[in-house]
Amino acid sequence: MTGAETQGGGADYLLDVRDLKVHFRLPRRNVLTPGGTVHAVDGISYRVRRGSTFGIVGESGSGKTTAALAAMRLVPVTGGSIRLDGVEMTVLGGDALREMRRKIQIVFQDPYSSLNPRMRAGAIVREPMDLMDVGDPAERDLRVAELFDRVGLRPEQAALFPHQFSGGQRQRIGVARALATQPELIVCDEPVSALDVAIQAQILNLLRELQEGFGLTYLFISHDLGVVQYICDDIAVMYLGEIVEQSDRVSLFTLPLHPYTWALISAVPSARRRTGGQDGRVRLQGDPPNPIDPPPGCRFAPRCPFAVDRCHREKPALREVRAGHLVSCHLVGDDCVPPHAAVAGAC
Amino acid sequence: MDAAAPLLEVEDLEVEFRTRQGTARVLDGVALSLQPGRTLGIVGESGCGKSMTALSIMRLVPVPPGRIGAGAVRLKGEDLLQASEKRMREVRGKDISMIFQEPMTSLNPVYSIGDQIAETVRLHEGLSRRDSLDRAIEMLKAVHIPAAERRVREFPHQMSGGMRQRVMIAMALACRPSVLIADEPTTALDVTVQAQVFDLLKELQEKTGTAIILISHDMGAIAEMADRVMVMYAGRIVEEAATDEILESPKHPYTRGLIACVPHMEEEPPPERGALTEIPGVVPALTDLGSGCSFAPRCDHATDLCRSRAPGPFAVGADHRAACWLYDEAGAA
Numbered sequence A: 001m002t003g004a005e006t007q008g009g010g011a012d013y014l015l016d017v018r019d020l021k022v023h024f025r026l027p028r029r030n031v032l033t034p035g036g037t038v039h040a041v042d043g044i045s046y047r048v049r050r051g052s053t054f055g056i057v058g059e060s061g062s063g064k065t066t067a068a069l070a071a072m073r074l075v076p077v078t079g080g081s082i083r084l085d086g087v088e089m090t091v092l093g094g095d096a097l098r099e100m101r102r103k104i105q106i107v108f109q110d111p112y113s114s115l116n117p118r119m120r121a122g123a124i125v126r127e128p129m130d131l132m133d134v135g136d137p138a139e140r141d142l143r144v145a146e147l148f149d150r151v152g153l154r155p156e157q158a159a160l161f162p163h164q165f166s167g168g169q170r171q172r173i174g175v176a177r178a179l180a181t182q183p184e185l186i187v188c189d190e191p192v193s194a195l196d197v198a199i200q201a202q203i204l205n206l207l208r209e210l211q212e213g214f215g216l217t218y219l220f221i222s223h224d225l226g227v228v229q230y231i232c233d234d235i236a237v238m239y240l241g242e243i244v245e246q247s248d249r250v251s252l253f254t255l256p257l258h259p260y261t262w263a264l265i266s267a268v269p270s271a272r273r274r275t276g277g278q279d280g281r282v283r284l285q286g287d288p289p290n291p292i293d294p295p296p297g298c299r300f301a302p303r304c305p306f307a308v309d310r311c312h313r314e315k316p317a318l319r320e321v322r323a324g325h326l327v328s329c330h331l332v333g334d335d336c337v338p339p340h341a342a343v344a345g346a347c
Numbered sequence B: 001m002d003a004a005a006p007l008l009e010v011e012d013l014e015v016e017f018r019t020r021q022g023t024a025r026v027l028d029g030v031a032l033s034l035q036p037g038r039t040l041g042i043v044g045e046s047g048c049g050k051s052m053t054a055l056s057i058m059r060l061v062p063v064p065p066g067r068i069g070a071g072a073v074r075l076k077g078e079d080l081l082q083a084s085e086k087r088m089r090e091v092r093g094k095d096i097s098m099i100f101q102e103p104m105t106s107l108n109p110v111y112s113i114g115d116q117i118a119e120t121v122r123l124h125e126g127l128s129r130r131d132s133l134d135r136a137i138e139m140l141k142a143v144h145i146p147a148a149e150r151r152v153r154e155f156p157h158q159m160s161g162g163m164r165q166r167v168m169i170a171m172a173l174a175c176r177p178s179v180l181i182a183d184e185p186t187t188a189l190d191v192t193v194q195a196q197v198f199d200l201l202k203e204l205q206e207k208t209g210t211a212i213i214l215i216s217h218d219m220g221a222i223a224e225m226a227d228r229v230m231v232m233y234a235g236r237i238v239e240e241a242a243t244d245e246i247l248e249s250p251k252h253p254y255t256r257g258l259i260a261c262v263p264h265m266e267e268e269p270p271p272e273r274g275a276l277t278e279i280p281g282v283v284p285a286l287t288d289l290g291s292g293c294s295f296a297p298r299c300d301h302a303t304d305l306c307r308s309r310a311p312g313p314f315a316v317g318a319d320h321r322a323a324c325w326l327y328d329e330a331g332a333a
Helices: A064-071 A094-101 A121-132 A137-150 A155-159 A167-179 A197-214 A225-231 A249-254 A259-267 A309-313 B050-057 B085-091 B113-125 B129-142 B161-173 B191-208 B219-225 B243-248 B253-260 B304-308
Strands: A013-025 A037-049 A053-057 A079-084 A104-107 A185-189 A217-222 A234-239 A242-248 A319-322 A325-327 B008-019 B022-034 B039-043 B066-075 B096-099 B179-183 B211-216 B228-233 B236-242 B314-317 B320-322
Touching: A013 A064, A013 A217, A037 A053, A037 A064, A037 A217, A037 A234, A037 A242, A053 A064, A053 A225, A064 A079, A064 A185, A064 A217, A104 A167, A121 A137, A121 A155, A121 A167, A137 A155, A137 A167, A167 A197, A197 A217, A197 A225, A197 B253, A217 A225, A225 A249, A234 A249, A234 A259, A242 A249, A242 A259, A259 B191, B008 B050, B022 B050, B022 B236, B039 B050, B039 B219, B050 B066, B050 B179, B050 B211, B096 B161, B113 B129, B113 B161, B129 B161, B161 B191, B191 B219, B211 B219, B219 B243, B228 B243, B228 B253, B236 B243, B236 B253
Parallel strands: A053 A217, A053 A234, A104 A185, A185 A217, B039 B211, B039 B228, B096 B179, B179 B211
Antiparallel strands: A013 A037, A013 A079, A234 A242, A242 A325, A319 A325, B008 B022, B008 B066, B228 B236, B236 B320, B314 B320
């Protein structure tokens, strides 16, 4: 359906990440034990279409935030390539990097700790323009007022300090700050997780409205599948530093192929689909294993209820099984029948 | 029908806080009743009085600046608001216990988890050190912590978030309380771990008959766990009914908003997405609540009546009440 247009066409994709790796060396605990290496992101590839929202979901520790920060070059990249608008980001440095960063901004999860309590709201929004030397001072002031209006704040509120705003308003300031340098890509790192349910809708609506107004592209990190389903066009599911499934939003939720995706989806309690608890649902046992020494085969195998011998020995490759739908699981056949089909009773 | 004598009954509870901005009425006429083995869900945004209701039941409201103005909290007939502080120390942890949102900050980092569970049992049941540690191991097994004999000696920082929340549950249930108050027990956890914790709570409830009060902002979590739901707004109960009833036909505009504003995960998402329903504005400051309905400033249906007089709860269905003028008299709309 959708994903099949212009395969490999460069202009269509704003962000093109290939085989990205971010490893962190751990200090040795003592002279005898060698320090380990955390494979936070271990060879992921994805492309984000211009003007679309690309979501990365996963549990805590899956590497989703690191993957996004790496795209901004905010963490050291161990290997792979990141192309923004055709420019290779991994080799940039100094002024060239700064210039590219104008095009990527970020909205953080916690609107309380991500705003400087000693700065006035207007100065917070203006700061990126000062740093990147956008326009002259008068233009910047004008733009601050315009941005306040755009995100649903009153321009005179620019004189207030962050503590004088509610959580939702603070997140609006965070969004205005991200918009200040007229970026093309905005990384949204759990932008609504810290907000009250009633406020989440306000911010999500604002993000969609701004996307339409400015033609923005979002890289959206979240653990909330309801939010991801609503806001994202394409979604990658990460587990222990790797993408295990990737697809457009309709296909991913209608036919989740990886047992992990299915488990994630079935773990979400819903006010609409009230299940008694058991029917067609799995419970994952245990917590995600530690990314320091990932298991040799499929990384999900130790928690997978369907794992067979091969899963523990041999690592599955991410492959396209339907148009635009990628999965890395030995048990998904070419007929696209996932291992949980029998349990879920639906396919 | 819940005709039997309730285990826990809260009547007309009023709690105020003196602040520099004036007196804040944080709870206004809160009433609830809980049967053994049942789960009551309390939902609402932050600042609606959910946690304050829990703290009042445990009598943990700091006085001053707080003040429990009126009402009664009856546990098996005994009014806890009149009980001595000594008696309350017996009740807390033994008859009523509580688990909190953040398992890292509610466990003591310098004691092993075994010591922390054993302490409760030693204090309340007078068991010896050895016996109480055995009980701790037994409880860790009950909450499915693998290698309980070894892990009982571990410290909170050695465990994952899900494990810590299991430890909290083990500690809360060690003395077999008749009421367990769970205040946002899974908000800090991943969905897969949340599902495990919910399963565990249900399993233990089935075994022990503990009644649960589940406080959450997540309608989904409430739907999964609770038999009955209370929706709170600005210190008042605005709607109350059986869970299925409230999810199928929410009456109060606030409840409707709460259900509609969350993007629900659909099994087959529609290709086109409209804007989400918003509840405009924010929760009001409790210091300047007028005489009208406190939700009126955010409500689409608000009339002059709403702004001038607070609505009492009206019956809107079988065992279903909503505090909204829309349902005065016959209950139209």
